[in-house]
Amino acid sequence: MQQYLLESLYELQSHLSHSRLFYQVVDNDGDPHWQQIELDEVEQEGFQPLTHKMPQSSAKGFFFAEQEPLYVFDGQFFRETLPKPDPFVLFGVLSCDLMAIHYQDIFFEQDPYYQARRQQGLLVGIDCVQPCKEGFCYLVNAGPGVRDETADLILHPLTDGRWLLVAITALGKESIHGLTLTPASAHEISLRWDNLSHCEQQFEDHSYISEGINKLNADLIPPSFWQQVGVQCLGCSGCTTLCPTCSCYGTHSQPIGASESKAIQNNKAGQDNQASQHVRFWDSCLYEGFQREASFHNPAEQAGERVKRFWYHKFSDDFLPEFGRYGCVGCGRCERACPGVIGVHSIMRRIVDDA
Numbered sequence: 001m002q003q004y005l006l007e008s009l010y011e012l013q014s015h016l017s018h019s020r021l022f023y024q025v026v027d028n029d030g031d032p033h034w035q036q037i038e039l040d041e042v043e044q045e046g047f048q049p050l051t052h053k054m055p056q057s058s059a060k061g062f063f064f065a066e067q068e069p070l071y072v073f074d075g076q077f078f079r080e081t082l083p084k085p086d087p088f089v090l091f092g093v094l095s096c097d098l099m100a101i102h103y104q105d106i107f108f109e110q111d112p113y114y115q116a117r118r119q120q121g122l123l124v125g126i127d128c129v130q131p132c133k134e135g136f137c138y139l140v141n142a143g144p145g146v147r148d149e150t151a152d153l154i155l156h157p158l159t160d161g162r163w164l165l166v167a168i169t170a171l172g173k174e175s176i177h178g179l180t181l182t183p184a185s186a187h188e189i190s191l192r193w194d195n196l197s198h199c200e201q202q203f204e205d206h207s208y209i210s211e212g213i214n215k216l217n218a219d220l221i222p223p224s225f226w227q228q229v230g231v232q233c234l235g236c237s238g239c240t241t242l243c244p245t246c247s248c249y250g251t252h253s254q255p256i257g258a259s260e261s262k263a264i265q266n267n268k269a270g271q272d273n274q275a276s277q278h279v280r281f282w283d284s285c286l287y288e289g290f291q292r293e294a295s296f297h298n299p300a301e302q303a304g305e306r307v308k309r310f311w312y313h314k315f316s317d318d319f320l321p322e323f324g325r326y327g328c329v330g331c332g333r334c335e336r337a338c339p340g341v342i343g344v345h346s347i348m349r350r351i352v353d354d355a
């Protein structure tokens with residue numbers, strides 16, 4: 001591990017953007033979101049990363065595409081559609097979202113579509129030095145400091161606009177090769193741990209979440225509780241769409257439109273509209289039909305069953321052997337997204353008080 005002191009981020013941003021597409025969270029209109037920033041913009045303005053503003057959408061879509069073709073059938077042959085992305089950098093990923101990518105890396109370990117994107121991505125994490133609203137990363141081992149196993153480079157804000165830069169992986173070290181960097185002093189390195197410790201102490205009391213998790217794993221929640229809560233689920237998929245660890249997907253075949261058919265070279269069948277593609281898309285375990293079987297038997301016909309299933313996937317000890325952690329990274333997005341008021345804080349309070 002190598003640690004450096006940066007007087008500003010400008011040179012690092014500029015350097016990385018010369019060799020990779022450069023993405024960063026921007027907040028021009030009070031709506032923090034990931035955006036590609038062009039090289040000349042980086043050079044002119046030296047964009048600063050946002051330290052405490054969580055983008056509404058996490059970074060999962062960079063690797064697990066919201067919708068993508070798995071293959072194309074041109075009427076005669078099957079054609080591969082593996083993505084071939086250019087190298088890119090996600091600059092300033094929060095610790096919770098990085099832990100979610102780490103979780104998805106395990107889930108999609110054998111998935112060539114995910115891996116084709118993942119292997120082109122350089123992850124630059126950023127430590128949080130203030131708790132965010134509704135966040136509880138510290139409780140689920142996902143923050144506020146970036147965990148070493150989740151990032152290539154880590155940035156930590158010091159005072160006066162200076163930064164500590166920690167190079168973790170071989171890719172991270174290679175990515176800063178050529179920059180003139182000043183090694184950080186022992187004092188600057190220790191400041192990081194002081195700041196993170198201080199940040200952890202600033203979080204509100206979330207002991208009801210620990211209590212709720214214990215109750216869930218002790219199987220102390222009656223079916224009637226889930227039935228009551230299920231009434232509040234609108235099946236909108238807001239939670240699963242925004243949750244950075246949710247990875248359920250569906251697939252279906254669809255005909256390729258006329259314009260896409262033309263792209264299939266010299267293919268008469270395509271022109272006759274027999275061409276089709278098999279598409280993968282984000283699905284949601286909160287949808288009524290998600291678990292419906294070919295026989296039309298549905299093991300989760302009731303909304304309460306589906307809500308229960310969602311929360312067991314996030315907090316059941318049963319998944320610890322496979323992932324080494326819970327399926328929740330404490331970002332709080334589901335609390336903000338859920339119109340039925342059954343996001344993580346609401347559900348855990350009710351489990352503790354009512355179940």
Ligand code: SF4
Binds near residue numbers: 243335
């Ligand atoms: S369950 Fe909610 S708090 Fe946990 S990672 Fe998903 S969106 Fe974030």
Ligand code: SF4
Binds near residue numbers: 233236240339342
């Ligand atoms: S739990 Fe909330 S956010 Fe999720 S599908 Fe149901 S209503 Fe929508």
